[in-house]
Amino acid sequence: MAAVVTSLKQKQISQLAAKGKRLDGRGLEDYRELKIEQGIIEKAEGSARVLLGKTEILVGTKIETGEPFPDTPNEGVMTVNAELVPIASASFEPGPPDENSIELARIVDRGIRESKAIDTEKLVIEAGKKVFIVFIDVYVLNHDGNLIDASALAAVSALQNTKMSNYEIEDGELKIKSGYTPLPVKKNPITITFAKIGDQLIVDPGLEEEQVMDARLSMAIEDDGNICAIQKGGPGYFKPEEILKAAKLAKDKAKEMRKKLGW
């Protein structure tokens, strides 16, 4: 079982938050140190490793061929899976994906899918019959809070890094040629997560802050500043004004981060 945050520390975090401060000295709107590395898993078509504070996420992409969905015959397929592997936290148990890993995968998926980050129309080999399927696998290596933002950044970075083998159709069969083409990535969504502690909204919650928070709110912002995904999580609530404040702040923070990353 994960270590219980002592009631003393819980009080500390709440009291600090009320004064606009945090345990690690950050401002309420500050992210932890962010490091992104791409291309570290050569056997994957694309990969990226994100370190957000001590939270560590590794995403690998694999590309396969398959059938398109019946209602989108002219589009390739993308799918996101997430694993909260036991090495990442004493509270992660081995086994099939639980509700937390499923939620994480679906939040990351939404940000990428709704922003149309991948140009899926360019992934068609034979309309209605054969398309490329992009598997995005999120591997949480260390949990120190805010898996959502870190995973979303790692997923998009991995997509940017993804290369597809060149191919041609010979006698109705797919033949691999030499050389690579980058995966057609049109947008780079960035997700900003807020934790609600008392009456304060704090950005990029650390592990202990997450254990104290009432609820969280994640917003994915695409390149033009539009919102493409939102997810509230946790057993607390938000006032409508807090939600609108978060939306404005998410837009600003995403812009700031986009500039910093050069996206």
Place this chain on the structure above:
Amino acid sequence: MNQKPEKLIDKKGTRLDGRKAYELRPLKLEVGVLSNADGSAYIEHGKNKILAAVFGPKEVHPKHMALQDRMVLKCRYHMAPFSVQERKSPAPSRREIELSKVIRDSLQPAIFMEYYPRTMTDIFIEVLQADGGTRCASITAAALAMADSGIPMRDLVVACAAGKADDTIVLDLMDEEDKLGSADVPVAMMPNLNAVTLLQMDGILSYDEFETAINMAIEGCKKIYVMQKEALKAKYVGAKEEEAEE
């Protein structure tokens, strides 16, 4: 396969089912419909038909899952195989698992969890027919089932979605608008406490469009809230209680 409609809203602002942008689909709510559950409710919202049942508070099994200082709340959102156009496998899908979680998170803020330590309560939601907005209709019904069970609550929880069809922000998306529209914003709230307990969004919205959508959803919630209260009281119409000594 059905033909995809060309437009979701015509020039006069009429939607595919005849509604205007700000209109709700017809709703029917009934409380206390299952004799074996501690609390239950049935909702028809548009073509959605959903049953919700509550069992508890009761002893926790397995015992080690009990929390010493509060109740454990579990929720299962499940769709019947015949509830959608293409038969859905009875095994829980990833979508159902995620919805079970967000629905639980939307109801928990209304419950005084600390009142009943070392107990658990199960919420079961069965979608008999789905037509866009099942998670919102499920929450509305589940909250009624919870109130019907006699578990004390801070407020009822009510849910409604808004979205974007063609270029218009509309209230209460139906199935085609959900699938073909460009945004869907489901919202659940405790209206008397002005507390939003579920918020999701998929699609693309500018900040202004999002603000319009969420405000519209909240207005929709408040209208449905009135109907929820009526449904709860319907069992006891004409009530006047004589003073009784204990």
Place this chain on the structure above:
Amino acid sequence: MPTFFEPKQIVTPGDILAEGEYIAGENAYKENDKVYASRTGVVNYENKRVDVVALKAFYVPRMGDTIIGTVTEVGFNGWEVDIQAPYTAMLRAQDVLARQFKPQKDDLAQVLNIGDLVVAKIASYDRTHDPQLTVEEPGLGKITRGEIIKVTPTKIPRVIGKKGSMISIIKQETGCQIILGLNGVILVTGKTIEDEQLALMAIRKIDEESHTSGLTDRITQMLREEKSKREENKNESKT
């Protein structure tokens, strides 16, 4: 200092009952200077106190309450009893045997078995452990005859009536002994099965119509009508 409902109106969870210097009583809570209802029921304002008489609520154990329960498990040194509450109650062998309990010699199932009904009192209960029962007082113990009926616990006061008026009438007209478990389980013991059925009919009617007025009179009338019907039938069958 405003109140927002008329007394005896039905309120639902989340309804704002009062604002300002009011105290939240039963089935109500106070937050940010407002008193809200937490259950569906009939609102009551008494001086500065706001209560909601809940139309439906489950039983939560209280020390000293007399309850009626069903044995569900025979354990090593006692029994588990279902008292229609979120918590299972425990009855210790020590309490029932009134002498030293010898685990090797005593077969607890012989004393009380699964399915047996008991009238007991809640001896102890708090947030950290399940309720403990006792049968050490007179009138408590295993139930050997009679009929059981379950009602919502909040209706028990209604079955008692103002100053016991309702329950006296039922006992009088049916000649039955009635034990009211505060957990909503009622034991009716009469001289004949017909007497017991009559009492049960009355109690069922109270359960269904508890929120209406003039109930005591209607119950009295119903009981008397039923009894005369019975007399008629008896006379007819004699001829």
